[in-house]
Amino acid sequence: MKKFLKFALLVFFPAVVSAQSKILPADVQIKTAVLAAPEDQRETATVFGYDAQGKFTKLRKGSGNLICIADDPDKDGVRVSCYSKKLEPFIARGRELSAEGKSEMEKREIRQNEVESGKLQMPDAPSMMYLLSGSAENYDVTTGELKDGNFRYVIYIPYATAESTGLPEKPFAPGMPWIMDPGTHRAHIMVTPPTK
Numbered sequence: 001m002k003k004f005l006k007f008a009l010l011v012f013f014p015a016v017v018s019a020q021s022k023i024l025p026a027d028v029q030i031k032t033a034v035l036a037a038p039e040d041q042r043e044t045a046t047v048f049g050y051d052a053q054g055k056f057t058k059l060r061k062g063s064g065n066l067i068c069i070a071d072d073p074d075k076d077g078v079r080v081s082c083y084s085k086k087l088e089p090f091i092a093r094g095r096e097l098s099a100e101g102k103s104e105m106e107k108r109e110i111r112q113n114e115v116e117s118g119k120l121q122m123p124d125a126p127s128m129m130y131l132l133s134g135s136a137e138n139y140d141v142t143t144g145e146l147k148d149g150n151f152r153y154v155i156y157i158p159y160a161t162a163e164s165t166g167l168p169e170k171p172f173a174p175g176m177p178w179i180m181d182p183g184t185h186r187a188h189i190m191v192t193p194p195t196k
Contacts, residue, residue, distance in 0.1 A: 049069070
């Protein structure tokens with residue numbers, strides 16, 4: 001009977017079985033998520049990821065300054081990030097709005113209005129975000145190791161401009177820093193090292 005039920009699930013509900021099987025064990029999600037962080041901050045980072053049902057949840061409470069986000073099992077490739085706790089209100093609000101079905105432009109407008117009204121607080125000092133991405137072919141789902149991943153560094157500095165920082169608004173050489181969304185609550189310095 002058990003074999004029949006398993007067969008029926010695979011035949012009639014393959015998407016459900018496939019989606020649940022893509023969710024990795026919590027320890028593997030944590031190991032992969034913290035790869036984006038500097039080595040000396042990996043052990044103390046708080047990590048969010050996905051439970052067995054695919055619900056976004058806290059996998060580990062940390063004592064350090066960084067919050068890390070595990071790879072989304074519903075997206076192609078591997079992408080993890082870690083960011084300063086000071087960015088959590090802004091990032092968490094973005095997740096809430098995404099869950100409500102808001103588009104990227106709607107999220108930007110809503111968060112801008114909330115920042116300007118004082119409802120949503122942005123960091124009062126530059127705040128760091130680390131991103132790491134790579135292909136599924138270079139990812140070991142049993143160990144959480146990612147080979148040949150690509151880093152990107154983002155430093156949020158709300159309302160900064162090219163004039164206030166001396167940075168250009170677009171890069172002129174591979175890996176050089178530049179400022180994106182200058183003069184807005186989303187202003188941030190981008191640094192993208194050349195890909196491997």
